[in-house]
Amino acid sequence: AQKVTQAQTEISVVEKEDVTLDCVYETRDTTYYLFWYKQPPSGELVFLIRRNSFDEQNEISGRYSWNFQKSTSSFNFTITASQVVDSAVYFCALSDLISSGSARQLTFGSGTQLTVLP
Amino acid sequence: DARVTQTPRHKVTEMGQEVTMRCQPILGHNTVFWYRQTMMQGLELLAYFRNRAPLDDSGMPKDRFSAEMPDATLATLKIQPSEPRDSAVYFCASGLGQGQYGYTFGSGTRLTVV
Secondary structure: OOOOOOOOOEEEEEEOOOOOEEEEEEEOHHHHOEEEEEOOOOOOOOEEEEEEOOOOEEEEOOOOOEEEHHOOOOOEEEEOOOOOOOOEEEEEEEEEEEEOOOOEEEEEEEEEEEEEOO | OOOOOOOOOEEEOOOOEEEEEEEEOOOOOOEEEEEEEEEEOEEEEEEEEEEEEEOOOOOOOOOOOOOOEEOOOOEEEEEEEHHHHOOOEEEEEEEEOOOOOEEEEEOEEEEEEE
């Protein structure tokens, strides 16, 4: 069965520190997609990145970077030089086929609350 | 930017009342999800539509919840009768294809049942 684990419930860092949020997933699917979403205090879910299972290239976008390792079923997210505005809950999610194979579902991890202190 | 629109943003209702939440997916998106978010359970999938057809609603309490897509521009989630344990934030998300392009979430409906 599909599962997404974010073992870090809460992380607190001081501004300008680097921080890595961990995500480990389980799936039987060979083609799947991984996502990171940010939920700031205002409550909306903001899409950050999508990764295909067949593309293991790491990605960098400004201060954000993502490390996808299929061998360890991990898709970790690093924020470099964190800022107070990065404070939010971050969710990792997996899109894979449902058991019948007829459609895809989107399964979320439990989220990591990141607090960046000034 | 294209958005998923959810109404109402907030709803307070008394136990036993019917509640209807609405979602307007992004034009052209053919996949719609309904999620419920609570502190205890996190983000739970309630229902999932592809081309307006329900594909998976196994996460939804069938006795009181129902989800429909009367047309491509509207998805509804109804609770009848509502109970205090239904208090949560309900999110709608839409996407195109099989997830390869990502999903866009609405701002959510915060439901409080007293």
